[in-house]
Amino acid sequence: MGASQPLVESDHHVHLYGCLTAQDLWQLGKDPCKRDEGLLAWYAQKYLEAWGVRPRVEEYWSHPEGASLLQGDYEMRQPGNFEQFQACFNLIIALVPKNPSDISVLQKVLARVRSYGLVFFEPRITFPLRWSKHQAYQCLDAYAHYLGSSKKSSKPEVKWMLSLPRDLKYAALHLSWLEQWCVERGTSEKIAGVDIAFDERGCPPSVFKTFLQERLLPARQRYGWQLTYHVGEEFSDKSMWSAIRWVYQSWELGWTRLGHCTALGVNPQLRYGQSYTEPWQERVTHLRWLLQHHVELHREGFVLELAEVRHQLKRLLQSPGQPVVSTYLDKDVLRLRLFQRAVARMLRRREVVIESCPSSNYRIGGVILPQDHPLAFFTRFQLHTVWGTDDPGVFATDWHHEARHIAEIKRAVASIYLPAGYGETNVF
Numbered sequence: 001m002g003a004s005q006p007l008v009e010s011d012h013h014v015h016l017y018g019c020l021t022a023q024d025l026w027q028l029g030k031d032p033c034k035r036d037e038g039l040l041a042w043y044a045q046k047y048l049e050a051w052g053v054r055p056r057v058e059e060y061w062s063h064p065e066g067a068s069l070l071q072g073d074y075e076m077r078q079p080g081n082f083e084q085f086q087a088c089f090n091l092i093i094a095l096v097p098k099n100p101s102d103i104s105v106l107q108k109v110l111a112r113v114r115s116y117g118l119v120f121f122e123p124r125i126t127f128p129l130r131w132s133k134h135q136a137y138q139c140l141d142a143y144a145h146y147l148g149s150s151k152k153s154s155k156p157e158v159k160w161m162l163s164l165p166r167d168l169k170y171a172a173l174h175l176s177w178l179e180q181w182c183v184e185r186g187t188s189e190k191i192a193g194v195d196i197a198f199d200e201r202g203c204p205p206s207v208f209k210t211f212l213q214e215r216l217l218p219a220r221q222r223y224g225w226q227l228t229y230h231v232g233e234e235f236s237d238k239s240m241w242s243a244i245r246w247v248y249q250s251w252e253l254g255w256t257r258l259g260h261c262t263a264l265g266v267n268p269q270l271r272y273g274q275s276y277t278e279p280w281q282e283r284v285t286h287l288r289w290l291l292q293h294h295v296e297l298h299r300e301g302f303v304l305e306l307a308e309v310r311h312q313l314k315r316l317l318q319s320p321g322q323p324v325v326s327t328y329l330d331k332d333v334l335r336l337r338l339f340q341r342a343v344a345r346m347l348r349r350r351e352v353v354i355e356s357c358p359s360s361n362y363r364i365g366g367v368i369l370p371q372d373h374p375l376a377f378f379t380r381f382q383l384h385t386v387w388g389t390d391d392p393g394v395f396a397t398d399w400h401h402e403a404r405h406i407a408e409i410k411r412a413v414a415s416i417y418l419p420a421g422y423g424e425t426n427v428f
């Protein structure tokens with residue numbers, strides 16, 4: 001690796017099971033006695049729905065080219081949407097060991113991380129919804145025993161996070177198991193914090209407001225945990241305007257680290273000409289938020305026509321329930337960039353940390369060129385950013401590839417899209 005390329009020393013956003021390679025999955029499914037045919041049929045059906053092609057799953061382990069077939073289906077090497085990503089990830093769900101005490105995946109992944117030379121690794125794990133408290137404890141005990149037995153000086157230093165589902169009932173249950181386990185075992189060592197992952201569509205940050213304030217913030221005080229939140233990654237359920245606002249609102253509520261925030265940084269020109277539909281309630285919330293924050297937005301260079309915003313809000317309130325259908329035109333692209341810039345400046349002053357995932361954003365964020373990547377924008381506007389591979393197995397990447405992406409994106413920072421008249425001297 002050339003001296004000009006940054007070495008990725010830490011991975012701060014990575015899902016443990018998403019590290020499994022196609023070859024790992026093929027090996028896991030090799031023994032027919034260990035395969036769950038029902039789960040594989042579910043994977044095949046979901047894959048067909050997302051990609052429009054049925055995977056030849058019955059040939060993965062019977063055909064001479066089966067391993068290549070599996071690899072072709074599992075690895076998402078071209079840009080796609082979140083459903084397509086999830087359809088690939090479902091193969092992991094179908095094949096991983098079902099015994100909660102099984103730490104073979106952790107061992108395998110850490111061996112790889114060690115050979116690369118990372119100094120810090122922060123994998124996220126999750127409890128399947130079908131697990132009981134006893135099974136969750138078996139998993140926590142196994143992780144604590146394995147990670148606790150490694151020498152303090154050995155690299156990488158590993159601290160893991162628990163990813164909670166978007167479903168509040170399960171999120172509360174899984175958090176309570178984790179906290180009870182910490183109390184009963186008298187340790188929270190090796191736990192970096194708690195994350196909210198999974199599909200964010202239809203789940204505005206306000207859904208977690210009470211849970212965050214009553215459960216997570218006290219846990220942070222007790223254990224010093226990071227509270228991380230996947231947001232602004234997938235916004236096909238609303239406008240890019242609202243997706244940018246969701247990023248800011250997540251910080252406002254108290255999350256300490258925000259995952260992806262693609263909407264905040266991606267070049268809005270990529271959306272030019274595309275149509276979107278925004279639910280009525282989302283648009284009402286957005287217009288009210290703009291009115292509440294217009295002074296700060298103005299100070300950061302985003303000027304609102306207040307009379308126009310009030311007029312739009314009044315019209316919406318007169319016809320409740322009607323979704324807003326619109327298209328991103330030239331003026332929207334320009335205004336979106338100014339809105340991104342204003343919100344970035346507001347966040348920068350509050351020292352929020354964004355977890356940026358280069359390959360993941362290329363594949364799911366519809367980004368082609370490095371200057372359009374959210375990380376280029378975050379770098380230009382000096383937001384505090386850490387990096388992650390997210391699901392390197394699905395995205396067919398590793399830390400070498402990510403280091404190259406990061407170097408390429410940083411070289412492209414000067415070329416990011418900024419509206420005319422908002423050049424270098426006016427940026428800050």
Ligand SMILES: [Zn+2]
Binds near residue numbers: 197
């Ligand atoms: Zn993630």
